[in-house]
Amino acid sequence: MNSTKRFSFGRILLFLLVILFLLIGRPTGFLICTYIKDKKLVKVEKNGYTNDASHLNETKVDSTVKAFEDIDKATAQIVQLIKLAKEQGKKISIAGAQHSMGGHTIYPDGIVLDMKGFRYMELDSTDEYLLVGSGALWSDIIPYLNIQDKSVAVMQSNNSFSVGGSVSVNCHGWQPNSPPIASTVESFRLINADGKILNCSRTENAQLFSLVLGGYGLFGVILDVKLKVVSNKMYTAHQYVIKSADYIKEYDRLANDANIGMVYGRININPDNFMQEAILSTFIIDSNAIIEPLQEAAFTSIRRTVFRGSANNDYGKNLRWRAEKLSASQINGKKFSRNQLLNESVEVFQNSDTAYTDILHEYFIPKDRVGNFIDSLKKIIPAYKVDLLNITVRNVKKDEDTFLKYANEEVFGFVMLFNQEKTKEAEMQMKAATQRMIDAATSLKGTYYLPYRLHATKEQMNSAYPQAKEFFLLKKKYDPAEIFQNKFYQSYK
Ligand SMILES: Cc1cc2nc3c(=O)[nH]c(=O)nc-3n(C[C@H](O)[C@H](O)[C@H](O)COP(=O)(O)OP(=O)(O)OC[C@H]3O[C@@H](n4cnc5c(N)ncnc54)[C@H](O)[C@@H]3O)c2cc1C
Numbered sequence: 001m002n003s004t005k006r007f008s009f010g011r012i013l014l015f016l017l018v019i020l021f022l023l024i025g026r027p028t029g030f031l032i033c034t035y036i037k038d039k040k041l042v043k044v045e046k047n048g049y050t051n052d053a054s055h056l057n058e059t060k061v062d063s064t065v066k067a068f069e070d071i072d073k074a075t076a077q078i079v080q081l082i083k084l085a086k087e088q089g090k091k092i093s094i095a096g097a098q099h100s101m102g103g104h105t106i107y108p109d110g111i112v113l114d115m116k117g118f119r120y121m122e123l124d125s126t127d128e129y130l131l132v133g134s135g136a137l138w139s140d141i142i143p144y145l146n147i148q149d150k151s152v153a154v155m156q157s158n159n160s161f162s163v164g165g166s167v168s169v170n171c172h173g174w175q176p177n178s179p180p181i182a183s184t185v186e187s188f189r190l191i192n193a194d195g196k197i198l199n200c201s202r203t204e205n206a207q208l209f210s211l212v213l214g215g216y217g218l219f220g221v222i223l224d225v226k227l228k229v230v231s232n233k234m235y236t237a238h239q240y241v242i243k244s245a246d247y248i249k250e251y252d253r254l255a256n257d258a259n260i261g262m263v264y265g266r267i268n269i270n271p272d273n274f275m276q277e278a279i280l281s282t283f284i285i286d287s288n289a290i291i292e293p294l295q296e297a298a299f300t301s302i303r304r305t306v307f308r309g310s311a312n313n314d315y316g317k318n319l320r321w322r323a324e325k326l327s328a329s330q331i332n333g334k335k336f337s338r339n340q341l342l343n344e345s346v347e348v349f350q351n352s353d354t355a356y357t358d359i360l361h362e363y364f365i366p367k368d369r370v371g372n373f374i375d376s377l378k379k380i381i382p383a384y385k386v387d388l389l390n391i392t393v394r395n396v397k398k399d400e401d402t403f404l405k406y407a408n409e410e411v412f413g414f415v416m417l418f419n420q421e422k423t424k425e426a427e428m429q430m431k432a433a434t435q436r437m438i439d440a441a442t443s444l445k446g447t448y449y450l451p452y453r454l455h456a457t458k459e460q461m462n463s464a465y466p467q468a469k470e471f472f473l474l475k476k477k478y479d480p481a482e483i484f485q486n487k488f489y490q491s492y493k
Pocket of ligand 1: 095451
């Protein structure tokens with residue numbers, strides 16, 4: 001009797017230990033292994049070469065010229081550089097933080113003009129505009145604005161990008177009910193292909209204004225930008241786990257709050273229920289809360305480990321989605337300042353495995369077709385050998401300002417992050433998958449985003465951007481000697 005009792009007690013204990021292991025032991029062990037394997041991020045630049053965030057674009061260049069910090073010195077330096085390049089028959093590609101992924105900042109044997117050092121900034125007397133050197137990164141700007149209770153009106157979801165690069169791709173973020181960043185640009189100064197300094201706004205050099213914003217550095221060097229700023233506010237976070245098929249219905253219900261500050265959605269990519277669920281995160285303005293000082297981003301190490309553990313690993317993907325759903329309930333009601341939310345670097349999640357790289361895609365889909373696009377992705381992605389790590393969804397209102405527009409009406413941007421092996425085979429798979437997704441987007445009257453890999457065919461580019469032919473003709477009009485060059489222009493002109 002006693003021995004039977006002991007036996008069944010032993011079995012129960014074993015059973016409980018197995019459950020405990022499955023609940024805690026396996027995930028803990030998995031995360032510890034991921035943490036140990038995760039290498040330090042090291043940026044290796046070969047002398048005489050340049051590359052971009054794709055890590056697939058290493059290219060030999062003539063030279064890299066770093067812009068001076070001082071306004072007068074930098075202006076004279078750039079004017080002189082353009083003159084010299086013309087005389088010597090050389091080309092100039094313009095670089096900010098080089099987070100574009102298709103050689104948009106690169107031209108073989110060309111001169112790279114690195115604008116990052118040129119980053120002065122000044123809030124104007126009305127407190128409504130920031131005058132800022134185009135090489136300034138958001139990570140320079142946010143702390144500066146924060147001291148003055150101000151914040152950026154529209155920017156990407158991370159702080160690692162330059163102002164020049166951001167306006168040249170016409171970026172957008174998770175600020176809802178906002179067109180892309182061009183809508184917040186009051187004016188900018190451009191050094192054109194003749195070395196002349198032009199002031200561009202909606203009333204002065206208006207065509208250039210619309211071509212340069214979203215113009216991928218092809219019309220001249222943006223010297224500085226007058227950017228609209230907004231007040232920094234405290235937000236209360238709410239996260240909701242929803243069905244992905246209900247995304248727009250739930251978005252309309254939850255994000256149509258008059259006090260909405262920021263919104264983004266995430267669609268699950270784990271194999272257990274691929275793209276069936278979403279987490280919608282809303283941030284509602286709390287005007288009574290005292291604004292907290294900027295702090296270092298919290299829990300970065302564990303967030304990174306959970307995220308990187310999902311690369312090439314189905315168990316890691318399922319674990320991550322479970323953890324994200326769990327943390328959704330924990331975050332409800334927590335307060336963050338707008339600047340705190342915007343002030344996160346891309347390095348928190350960046351790939352550090354030198355055999356792999358992170359590749360982004362983005363597709364812009366009209367609001368009433370979001371459900372159709374989700375259905376298409378469910379079929380397309382599993383058909384290719386690609387490792388999808390993340391999908392976020394953002395709202396973008398119609399762009400009224402740029403020539404080469406991606407938001408021809410209110411759209412939802414599907415930002416997709418892939419982990420890609422640096423091999424020819426992986427590149428071919430990614431190219432084929434990208435082309436299918438572009439076709440799916442354009443068949444729904446959507447578009448795709450241009451700063452990423454140049455996998456779209458010329459026909460796809462012209463179909464998504466019917467203005468492209470005229471855009472490239474105007475490029476030749478404003479820069480007949482084609483001084484300002486890059487791989488994007490070479491691929492689609
Ligand atoms: C991890 C990651 C997350 C991202 N998230 C978002 C997002 O949330 N929303 C979004 O919209 N985009 C996003 N992007 C894309 C990003 O906005 C673009 O790649 C942007 O160009 C990055 O800025 P940059 O300073 O790195 O530009 P760069 O890559 O340096 O340059 C981009 C283009 O701008 C031109 N350019 C740069 N500076 C100047 C200048 N002074 N004068 C004239 N032309 C210039 C370059 O020639 C080039 O054609 C993301 C990219 C990455 C890698």
